[in-house]
Amino acid sequence: MRYDSVTDVIGGTPLVRIDAAVHGLRNIDLFAKMELFNPFGSVKDRAAWNMVRHRLAGAAERAETVVELSSGNTAKALAVIAGMHGLPFRSVTNRMRVPEIKDLLLLLGAQIDELPGQSECLDPTDTDDPLTRMYHTVSAAGGGYLHTDQYFNDLNVEAHVRGTGPEIIADLDGRAPDYFIACVGTAGSSTGVARVLREHDPEVTVVGLVAEKADFIPGIRDIDEVHEVGLFDPDVYDTIEAVSSDEAIDGLLTLVRRCGTLAGPTGGGAYQGAVRYLRRLDAGLTGRRTAVFIVCDRVESYMSYLRERRPALFQQPDRTHSVRTLTAEDLAATRTIGVSDAQEWIAKENPLVVDLRSPFAYRALHIDRSINIVDDLFAEMLHGGLPFGRRQPVLLVCPVGEKSASYAALLTRMGHPDVRSLAGGVIAWRDAGAELVRD
Amino acid sequence: MAPKLQPRVDGDLGSLLDSAAFLHQIVDALGSPLNVVLPDQLARNVQGFRDVYQARHLGGGIFFAHKANRSRALIRALAATEAGIDVASLAELQHALGAGFGLDRIMATGPKSREFLWLAARAGVIVNADSTTELTELAGIVAAYRLPRVRLMARLSGFASTGTNVMTRASRFGVPAARLATLWETLEKHQDQVEFLGVAYHLDTVGLPEKAVALEGCLHAMDEAQQRGLRPRAIDIGGGFGVSYLDDGRQWEAWTSELTGAVLGKRPPITWNGHGYGLRNEGGTVRGTLSVYPAHRTTSGPAYLDRLLGTESAAQRRALGTLLLDSLYDLHVEPGRALLDQCGAVLMRVEDVRDDLVRVAGNSADVALEQHGVLMDPVLVPRGAPAGSEPAGVYLAGNLCLEADLLTRRQVYLPARPRPGDLLVFVNTAGYLMDFSAGNALMQPTARTVAARRDRGGWRWCLDDQYWPVTGREETG
Numbered sequence: 019m020r021y022d023s024v025t026d027v028i029g030g031t032p033l034v035r036i037d038a039a040v041h042g043l044r045n046i047d048l049f050a051k052m053e054l055f056n057p058f059g060s061v062k063d064r065a066a067w068n069m070v071r072h073r074l075a076g077a078a079e080r081a082e083t084v085v086e087l088s089s090g091n092t093a094k095a096l097a098v099i100a101g102m103h104g105l106p107f108r109s110v111t112n113r114m115r116v117p118e119i120k121d122l123l124l125l126l127g128a129q130i131d132e133l134p135g136q137s138e139c140l141d142p143t144d145t146d147d148p149l150t151r152m153y154h155t156v157s158a159a160g161g162g163y164l165h166t167d168q169y170f171n172d173l174n175v176e177a178h179v180r181g182t183g184p185e186i187i188a189d190l191d192g193r194a195p196d197y198f199i200a201c202v203g204t205a206g207s208s209t210g211v212a213r214v215l216r217e218h219d220p221e222v223t224v225v226g227l228v229a230e231k232a233d234f235i236p237g238i239r240d241i242d243e244v245h246e247v248g249l250f251d252p253d254v255y256d257t258i259e260a261v262s263s264d265e266a267i268d269g270l271l272t273l274v275r276r277c278g279t280l281a282g283p284t285g286g287g288a289y290q291g292a293v294r295y296l297r298r299l300d301a302g303l304t305g306r307r308t309a310v311f312i313v314c315d316r317v318e319s320y321m322s323y324l325r326e327r328r329p330a331l332f333q334q335p336d337r338t339h340s341v342r343t344l345t346a347e348d349l350a351a352t353r354t355i356g357v358s359d360a361q362e363w364i365a366k367e368n369p370l371v372v373d374l375r376s377p378f379a380y381r382a383l384h385i386d387r388s389i390n391i392v393d394d395l396f397a398e399m400l401h402g403g404l405p406f407g408r409r410q411p412v413l414l415v416c417p418v419g420e421k422s423a424s425y426a427a428l429l430t431r432m433g434h435p436d437v438r439s440l441a442g443g444v445i446a447w448r449d450a451g452a453e454l455v456r457d
Numbered sequence: 458m459a460p461k462l463q464p465r466v467d468g469d470l471g472s473l474l475d476s477a478a479f480l481h482q483i484v485d486a487l488g489s490p491l492n493v494v495l496p497d498q499l500a501r502n503v504q505g506f507r508d509v510y511q512a513r514h515l516g517g518g519i520f521f522a523h524k525a526n527r528s529r530a531l532i533r534a535l536a537a538t539e540a541g542i543d544v545a546s547l548a549e550l551q552h553a554l555g556a557g558f559g560l561d562r563i564m565a566t567g568p569k570s571r572e573f574l575w576l577a578a579r580a581g582v583i584v585n586a587d588s589t590t591e592l593t594e595l596a597g598i599v600a601a602y603r604l605p606r607v608r609l610m611a612r613l614s615g616f617a618s619t620g621t622n623v624m625t626r627a628s629r630f631g632v633p634a635a636r637l638a639t640l641w642e643t644l645e646k647h648q649d650q651v652e653f654l655g656v657a658y659h660l661d662t663v664g665l666p667e668k669a670v671a672l673e674g675c676l677h678a679m680d681e682a683q684q685r686g687l688r689p690r691a692i693d694i695g696g697g698f699g700v701s702y703l704d705d706g707r708q709w710e711a712w713t714s715e716l717t718g719a720v721l722g723k724r725p726p727i728t729w730n731g732h733g734y735g736l737r738n739e740g741g742t743v744r745g746t747l748s749v750y751p752a753h754r755t756t757s758g759p760a761y762l763d764r765l766l767g768t769e770s771a772a773q774r775r776a777l778g779t780l781l782l783d784s785l786y787d788l789h790v791e792p793g794r795a796l797l798d799q800c801g802a803v804l805m806r807v808e809d810v811r812d813d814l815v816r817v818a819g820n821s822a823d824v825a826l827e828q829h830g831v832l833m834d835p836v837l838v839p840r841g842a843p844a845g846s847e848p849a850g851v852y853l854a855g856n857l858c859l860e861a862d863l864l865t866r867r868q869v870y871l872p873a874r875p876r877p878g879d880l881l882v883f884v885n886t887a888g889y890l891m892d893f894s895a896g897n898a899l900m901q902p903t904a905r906t907v908a909a910r911r912d913r914g915g916w917r918w919c920l921d922d923q924y925w926p927v928t929g930r931e932e933t934g
Contacts, residue, residue, distance in 0.1 A: 120621060130621035135664020136751065137626070138697040138794075149746060231710035232755075242717045245743040376775050378676070379783035382683045392775075417782040418514045445516075445785055456683065 025099065027057045028067050029181040033189040033310070040276050041293050045303040048292065049195070050279060051186060051312045053207075058095045060315035061182075065206050066095035068177035069166040074103045077164040083108050085156045085163045087149070090119055090237050091315055092168050092204070097126040105164070110152050116236055118319040168204045170248030178210025186211065186310055187218055194219040197309035199292040201227045201238045201284050202258075205250040207312060212254050226255035227291040235266045236323065237284040237314060257295075265290040267328055274317055282320050285313035339400045339432060341424040352427040354441040357450040360413060363438075369411035372396070374421055375444070383454040385415060385447065393421055400425075404432055411436040419443035458850040459727040459868035460712045462752065464833040464884045465704040469495050469911055470799045477838045479916050480804060480880055483907060489806035489880075490819030490904040492891050494526070496534030496924065497910050498800045503540045505759040506792065513766055513778045515788050520564045522696050522793030523549045525888045530908030530924035531800065532556045537926035543585075543696075543791040547573040554580060564610070564693070566659075566791070568630070574598055578607045585610040585657050585693065587630050589643045596647035609651040610693050610789075611640055613658055616674030619771045625660060625667045634674050641685045653687050655679065659695025659791065663751065665761075668694070669768045672777050676770070679786065692781065693789035694765075699757040700798045702750070702833050702885060709753035712832070717743055729852055729866040734830075749830040758795040794888035801887030803904065805835075805864075807879045813851050815875055817864065820855030823904055824883045825890045826865045834869045835881040849874040853881070856901050 021027055032055065036048045053061035070077075070084065077084065084100040086092055089111035100107035109123060112133035123130055133149055156165045168174050187194055194215040200208035212224045229238045241260060244250045252258070263283065270286025273279040281289070292311040299307075325332050355363060363369060371388035373380050380390040391399070393416065399405045406412060412434065414422035419442045426439040440447065448454060466474060473480070473493065484491050499521075506519045520541040523532065529552070535542060536557040544550045545567035553563050563582035565573065574595050577584050584607055586592040592611070599607055614631030632640050644653050656678045658671040675692045682689045703709050718724045720736045720743060728734070735748030756764055766778030766788075773780055781788055805819040821827050835853070849871050855862035864883075875881065883890070895903050906921035 124620060132621050132623045132666060134625045134667060135662040137661050138663050138699060150744070231714070232706055242714050242743075245717050245721060248742050250742075375783035376773055376780055378680070378773050378775075378780060379785070382680055382784060394775075417785060420514065448785055 024057050024102075025067055025071075028063045029056070030185065031055045033186060034279070036277055036289075040272060043293070043296055043300045045300055045305070046197075046296050046307045046309050048296070049190075049308065049310045050273075050277075050285075050289070051182065051310055052279070053182075054279075054281060054285065054313050054316045058091075058098050059319075060091035060095065061207050061312060062091035062315075063095045064177040064181055065168060065174040065204070066092055066099060066166070069168065069171050069173045070096065070099060070164065073164055074099075074105070077105055078103060080162070082162055082164045084166065085110065086166045086168060087111065087153070088168065089115065092166075093123055093128065094119065094126070096166060097123055097128040101127055110156070112149060115234060116320060117322050119236075122319065168206065169246070172249070174204055174206035175210040175213070175249055178207045179213055182207060182312075183211040183214025187214065190308060190310075193308070194222045195310040196221070196307040197223045197225065197292075197296065199225040199227065199288060199295060199309065199311040201235075201261075201288050201291070201312070201314065202244055202247075202250065203237045203239060203284075205244065205247050205254075209249055209251065209254050211312075223256045224254060225291070225295050226258040227261050227287060228258060229287075230260045230262045233263050235261065235263050235283050235287050236320065237282075238287060259291060259295065261287045261291045261294075263327060265294070267324065269293075270317065270324075273313070279313060280317045281313045282315040282317050283323065284315060288312055288314070337401050339403070339428065341397065341428050344424055344427050344431070348427045348431050349424065351430055352423050353430070353436075353438045354419065354423060354426075355413070355438045356441050357447050357452055360438075360440055360447075361452060363411075364413070367411055369413045369436075369438075370406060371413045371415065373444070374414060374416040374425065381456070383444075383448075383456055385444070386453060386455045388415065393425070396425060400428060400432070404429070404434060406434075408433065408435055411438075413438050413440060415440040415444055415447070417443045418445055458848065459870055460715050461708050461870040462712055462833045462867075463704050463708060463870075464702055464836070466836075466884055467799050468501075469498055470802065470884055472911065473802065473909065473916070474836055474838065474882060474884070476916055480838055480882070481840060483918060484804050484806055484880060487905045487907065488902055489804065489817070490823040490902075491804045492528070492801060492904045492906040492921075493804065493918075494528045494531050494801040494887055494891075494906060494908050494921065495799070495910070496530050496908055496926075498798075499531055499534055499796060500538045502758075502796045502798055502800070503535070503538045506762065506790065506796070507539070509759045509763045509766070510788070512763075514782055515766075515778065517691060517787035518562065518564075518789045519796075520562075520693075520789060520791045521796050522791045523553065525793030525797055525893075526801075527892050528801075528887075528906050528908070528921050529556070530906070530919075530921045531797075531887070533925055534908075540796075543793075544582075547576060550576055550580075550582070564789070564791070566612075571598075575602075578602075578604050581605060581607070583608045583610060583654065584651075585612055587612050589632060589639055592640075592643050592647070592651070596650035599650035606650060606652045608654050609644075610654050610657045610691070611644075612693075613637075613656050613671075613675065613678060616658070616671045618670040623666050623670045625662065625664075625670075628660070631658065634678065637678055637681055641682065641687070644687065645685070653682070653689055655689040655691035655693065655786070656682075657693035657695065657789070660697060662697065663699060663754075665765060665768065668697070668765055669770070669777060672765070673770050673772065676777075676780055676784065679784070690785070691787040691789055693791065696791040696793050696795070698759070698761040698790075698792050698795040699751075699754055700794050700885070700888060701752075701754040701757045702831055703753040706753045706755070713747065716747070727868050729863055729868075732866045734866075749832055752832050758792070758798060761795075762790065797888035799885055801885075801891060803883040803886050803891055805881050805883070807875045807877050807881060808856070809877060810851075810875060813849075813868070814854055815851045815881075816854045816856070817881055818856055819864075819904070820857045820862050820898070820901065821864050822895050822898065823855075824864060824886055825894055826883065826886075827863065828894060829889055831890060832865065832867050833885075834871065835883045837871050837873065837875055838880040838882055839873070839876070840878040840880070843873045844876050844879075845873050847874065848872050851875075857899055
């Protein structure tokens, strides 16, 4: 297929059946609307493009900056589209919580403004919060901004009324599904799709999924936050249920490991929420039913999110040459040396002095003629074997002599005959009045 | 009925609440309102912060922010620990000197009067300078009276972030981090009058990213100072570690949800006159921001400090605490609220109960819940047998002849309808909520303060002013 612009590729995503052996529903056919196939990676490509497509030319003439209150996929799509049209993009957020998305936005050339946190010593009379102030600034006409305003912009809903909704009906041979399940973020996709499905068949059941309070699933709002969304209308949904981040990750794992669908946590939450809801109905059904949920985006951007919540998924076997494998005997065999003995030893035998502190601290002050290998890097080097010859005596130093002692133990275990750790570290060295230099 | 917000109560404070007869006895004797402080708890809280230091091998001082409470007993008890004190006025400095703090353990902070600077310099405490102008004024005093060199920290503000633009509220205090050259010049010029110890910041925010940016900015400022030939060795990161007031996060979540519902008109109000605490209804959508203290926090106090120190520097890709240690710097902190966690309560007698309005002998300046946006229920301590087991949602009116004098605009939840003579105990109020703004409007009495300590299963108490750490049993102990 040939296209003139990558924005022409937005939409037209496939509807893929989830294997019944995976979801276990006997009377319901479950389909995933694969929004992760959009060119910039998410369902938000549709809304982003629809909100700016007719305004880009004017914005370019007025040299405006595209701005959105977003910390995720909308910002990503808008950053790409703005870049394609030579416009700067600025994302204002108080919840930049996924480091990979932050890095990606910076890579795309976006400016990210993180709003300040709440006062610790509160002034309750100051109800004019930074977000509201920012909102007024970027919304003012002639202020130099093209503000897409995704939480209040009907063009966000329209993108799904014209695209996502009709596509689902077409792919189900002209029928609306019996159940439609979607996570609620800006409420754009759920509202738009629900409107189309209901017009086609008023009997369709729409389930909105929100995050549990005090929990965090990227791209989903919690039950209070949805009320701050202008596009959110509770009457759109037959029912609103909460999903936890734990459930979202369970769903994500099912999709990525068993369904060949590399979904992010929002898609995982939608799957898990859908199955949980449908399972309650399944046993009582007599005829066949159809259900559709949305897979919003891809998994790759959420590695740190997953690592934080399920470290076990990433566990690596311990490597042999690691301080983590040291035994009490290894540590007991460590040779430590006090400051004055160390000074004498340096003068007499000229050992290699390795300073394990950060380059930043080393640069400020260090023991004369020492070399700096920061501990993380040193650990990496040791995985490969001894980094210096056995006949070269070595003095390891760190701030208080604790890390250096474990590395000395490790080097000794690896067969080095004369490695010592400076007792009390550089702090003891300094406090003893020994010389520290700055090169 | 309004949903509950039950306060978190630990240790001594819990057993104090179980001692109903004792509480009634002291209010009968000393009147309502009455402040109770628990000096022993303060020492335990100091240790909580020190544990974080020890786990990270860091040295440096824990300076209690005096402004959070005026009690003499608390300050004298603190003097008996290893902690220091952060004083922000002439009178607070005098108070600290009189309580027995050594000169290394007193840090003078905030904007300072000439008299405050004089006494700080004369006594020889550490001065945390708020601006280069103040530094110059201090140096002038030291030179004019030929005083010994004063140890000095310089407060900075307006730090730049890398990567993303981490925004922060503009501060009235501190030397702008972008104009450090002036600071170094001033320090060099006055090196006979001041000994430069390091840099400081204090940010009024619960936001960790802003504090991480500031700490990283301080590390860079220290590096710049080293390059200028100065030898600073400490960074003071101020306070703002916070307290979690509520026992159960779900209650906080439920209450905030109900408030949203009430603002949208979906349920009857749960606040006086439908007050929204910053939220408002615009065409069915909630606008504004909930402007109250986050009463339930998963990370606060020492744990918050630990989290900050564990945060990676964006530029160095290494934990900030590790960078501090690598650089051999001492870390000073100035917690106020967090050190006073579970250290006291305000007692008030119920005067009158009409429908859902309970009037108490005390007012909104005596327990500043509303002023500081802290939302939690008081604890009911009945005078005799409880009035019944039917819970009640009530509003709390104070003793001022003013429509606005409500102790909190929240409808509070009580396990039973109170009766005149019962006590309402506002627990965990020692930090900022106890006497920060107490006055005697309408010539109503201001609260007396008593210090209480557990003693062989019972309670001993004395007037705040009578408290000293010595018990008289030292020889036998």
